[in-house]
Each structure stands twice: as C-alpha cells, then as structure tokens.
Amino acid sequence: MTPPACPAKPSAGDRIAVVSPSAGLPGLFPRPYELGLERLRKEYGLEPVEYPATRTMDSTPRERADDLHAAFADPDIKAVVASIGGDDQITVLPLLDRELIRANPKPFFGMSDNTNLLAYLYNTGIVGYYGASVMVELGRPGAMHPQTAESLRAALLTTGAYELKPAEHWTDVHRDWADPATFDGEPETRPGTGWTWLNAGRVVEGRSWGGCLDIVGGLLMADREISHDLSVYEGGVLFLETSEELPSGEEVFRTLRAMGERGLLQRFSALLMGRPKAWSFEHPNSPEEAARYAADQREAVLRATRAYTPGITIVFDVDFGHTDPQLVIPYGGTVRVDGPARRITVTY
Template sequence: MLPNLRGSPTRLRPGSRVAIVSPSSPGPGVFPHVHELAMKRLQLELQLTPVEYPTTRQIGATPRERAIDINAAFADQSIEAIMATIGGDDQITILPFLDADLIAKNPKPFFGYSDNTNLLNYLWNVGIIGYHGGSTMVHLARPGGLHPLSTASLRAALFTGGDFELQPVTEFSEDEQDWNDYKAWADPDGLQPSPVQSSVGWHWHQPDRVVTGPTWGGNQEILDWNLAVSRWIRNDMADYSGCVLLLETSEEMPSSTYVFRTLRNAGERGLLAQFPAVLVGRPKASNIEVRLGQEERVQYRRKQREAILNAFSIYNPAAMIVFDVDFGHTDPQWILPYGGFITVNGPERRIIVHYG
C-alpha cells in the first residue's frame, strides 16, 4: 500500500531558514559565482534565509559526509525547507548513510530534480512529500533573472499552497549558459537567457478520463539506477497503484532505445501497469557540448515520445499520457509535488497541482 505521505507542517514565511545542500555534485565549490548569485536571489526575491552546510561547497566530500548534512538539515528544528544546489550522478551512494527514523520524524519539504530523484524517492518511501524542481543553481541563478512561471509554482509550493493549474508554455529554452564565463556571471544584469523555441503545447494520448493521485517517478535515468539496486523500490508493485507517474530525461540526452529498454524493464516488473496517468517532461535536446539543429531536436523528441508510447502499449495500453509538460531539464520548469496530489483531466485537457 502507499506510504502515509506528509508534507511540511507549516508554510514558509519571509525570513524562514532554508537548508542549502549539495547531495550530489559540488557545484557551489566549482562555480562559486553562480552559487552566490543564487543565494542573493533567494534572499532578495524570495526573502528566505539560506543556511549552508559543511559540504555545500566542499569539493570531494564523501557520500557519508554529504549524508551527515542531510540528516542534520532534517534534524534542525529551525530549518523549514531543504534545497539542493544542483544534481550530479552519484547521489545514490549517500542513501545508505541517511537516518530514516530521524528524517521520518522531522518532515520538511525537499526541493531538487535530476540526480535528486534519489532523495525524492527515498523521502517518498519514508512518508515525506518532496518537490521535483527548484535546484538553486539552475532556477535561482538563471540567466536573465527568475522565470515568472517557474517562480509562480515555486512560491505556491513554499508559501501559499492550494490548487495551481499548469499551463502549456508558448516558448521554452534549452541551450545552456557556460558557467565558466566568469565575466558574464559577474554582471548578472548583463546575463542573457538562452535562445527560446516555440512550443506547440502538450501532446495528449488517450485523454478519456480524470485521474487524481499522488505523484511518483522523476528522472528516468535515476529511476533505472534505483530499480537496478532494488533497495529503494518496493517489492510489491501494487504499492504504486493509482499514482501519477512523472517521467523526464536529463541533459545527457539518452537515446530512444535506452528510454524504451528501461521502461521495458520496469514493465517486466509490473511497475508500468500501476499508473493510470503519466506526465512526461519535455525532453532536453541540447547541452553544453551538443547543439543539434532545430529539425534534429524535433526528431529527437518525436523518437522519445514514440519509445514511451511503444513501452506503454505493451505494459499498460490504457494509460493516459501527457507529453511535453515543462517539469524536466528545459526552462521554464514547473515545480511539482513528489508524493503530493495532481489531477490530470483528459476531457478538459487540464493539469491541476494540489499543493496541500
């Protein structure tokens, strides 16, 4: 059965103390100019008080040291939320050092995405609602300032709660700013957002029902790792029954073959059959090293969509799926609850987030 999920006991307010942690890559230590801009905006624009932990900027911190910071942030009664600075590729190694009992007794919202899917899934298993999105170096230090759409959902998650209706965006961006360009980041007013592309909105597959359920999922590559180690995936697949699956891929731009095979593996375990509705994040088709042409980007997204439809046609042909919802690695990014409820209204083509 589903865990008894709990959110934050209180909404944040101006001056609330927020833990700033680096459970994966030491981005703040490598790019301190980007991190400091994020902290400045956290204070000036969101009016929150950042509290850095020993490994937040530490390059080479061990998994145990990073886990100590996570445990301490949950244990500290003065901390009202926890934000990851950035993702990475080894967060799975800190999970064995986390204190599940301590964390479960001190629920508070955790924000992050990408490699932070590890922590979001871990918290889901101990009964705590997290938030997919909100990594500080990406969203707060964004070139050109905070994106109004991303920030609206972040504010709803942090401060106001309630129901929040997502909207298809008219433009999105995916080309990254070079964080090594110290001169550009020294003048944040001079930073330019990455080039934008026009959006054709969401793609609906079988929008024939209304589904309300708690969310689970996150970054597909990280979910694949969790399934491989079998420590933070429940043995009884029925525990996921009725959840709305969140699914998105990273800037590493996995192939459509990889996307299909990992979903096939999940399907063979009976996992895909549990989800009546699926939200798929807009795939990122560009990174700092690979800049595809516009038609190549369209084809990359089309092939990924086809791979996902192929997998679900085999393992859950009745699923309602919405593609190109902006909660993945592109910009803007909706901040979605992880374990909290979402309504996917197919007949009306609406997605409503319930922030509690």
C-alpha cells in the first residue's frame, strides 16, 4: 500500500466545507455550532461553507454522502470539517465514490463517529486529522482551550512536526447546550495529571491508525475499512480512546481481544490511549467513581496487550478524543513516540 499523501492546507481567506456526515445536530443546538463557525472566521481566517444536510436531523446516508462528494469535488474548498459525530456514519461509507475523493484530496477533520471516514480516507491514500469538530472544540463555551486552539491551528494551517504536550488543566464534564447559561463562561477544569508510560525504553516512529474504540469495534464487526493485508499497519502507532457512552472495562477488553484475534493489534509498535472520558449526562460520575472507571479501563488495556502484544510501548492519558483539551492526531500520518525522552511528536 502506498503511504497516504498529505493534502495541501488552507490559507487565510480560503473556503472550507462544514458537513455533518453523522448527525445534523447543528439544527438542534445552533448556539455552539454558530460559535464554532464564528471562530473559524475570526480566529483562523477561514470561510466556512455549509452543505444541505449539515443542519438536517435524520438526513439519509445518501444525502450525507452527496454533501461529502460535493465538498471534495469543489476546487474552491480547501478543507473539510465535521460539525460533530453521531452513531451511523458507517452506513455512509458504501455510498462514497472512492475515485472522486482520491482525485480531490483535502484535509478532513473530525473525531468520534468520524473514525469511519478517517479509516476510509486512510485506505484511499489521504491523511486525515482526528479532532476538532465545529460544535465541541471550536464551539466550546467561553473560549477554546488554549492547547486545543494551538494544536488545531498547527494541524489546519501549517505542515511539519508538532510536539504534543500533556494538558496543564483538563475536564471531561460538559454542560447542557440547551441551557443559555452554559455559554456564560468556560468549563471548570482540574489540574493535569500528565501521561503514564509503559515499556518506554525505545523510540517508535510510524504511521498512525485508530480513533474511537467504539467505532473501531463497529468496523471490525462489519468487516469494513480494515485492510485484510495487515502488513499495512506493521510498525505503526495505534491511537485509541473511548466516548461518552462510557464502555465498561470488559467491553474495552473484548474489542481489543477481537483486534488481537484478527492479528491486527500485534502489528503496531506503540499504543497511545486517550484520557478516558469518565462522565456523561447519563452517568454523572463522582471524582471517585470516575477514577475507578479510568483504572478499570487501563487494566483492560493491559490485559489485552499482555495477551497479544507484550512489550508494546504504551502511553496512557494522552489528551485527544472526548476530553478537553483535545490535541489533533494525524490519521495515517507520522507519529514519533520517544520513550526515553518521554516525548510524542506528530507530523501535520
């Protein structure tokens, strides 16, 4: 497999597509969406262009695929950004025109359910970017987290190496978008706890693959966008994180076990585990409950890696995915995990 190419980045004044490949939640919660669009204009100098299904709840997979085709095919559009995630983007994948997208490569930014499209782009030969949805990170109440804003600026507008840094302060608690008071100030955060390294005696540099573990599990079950030629993942850097659905430690273990039984898990030389989101509106865990949840997830990861890939370099609590701040991870790009120096460098 030819290594994916990095599409050219937009410049100030360029038009970028804003699409909803999963769910048209901007139609239900316009405030964080409009705030995100405003920041794209004022803080990043870009002109967002909305597509027909972007604010449409219950749009069909065909309508969402049409929006993606239009965004990639338009030569005036220089990047594509997801409004938010959802839960059925896997139904859009069979409707996509791979040759059209391959012929019109553009940077795509999204996370969570957008793991589907990022895995698709990986197999299409295009580097994508895991992170930075319009409603969540760009539409954060009060202000963007400074580490999110800096990482997104580097990934969206520049090329080259970028060193990830542990969060100085973070949160996984989100307030109700339907409550206007939510937008009166920034979320409360707590001091950062750093990253935890395991088997850190070497340097690993390779292409990245992964995303939201819930969605990776769906791709495994559907046998979709995971190459049968597992050599394409050899020596790569796997990055995984879990969503607001708060999968149990046992669920995490079973998905990793399935990856191991397929022979996929063993192909990677390093694993970056995102800081677990341990709070949701359905499960408003106390700090003690959240700590137990995170510990259970870590033990599940260790059980699976001990069984299938002992010795793999692991970094826990890396700040990407469903917690805040959110560092952008290239999908199919180069990631360098320097164990002795305790440094993670990505190439945007």
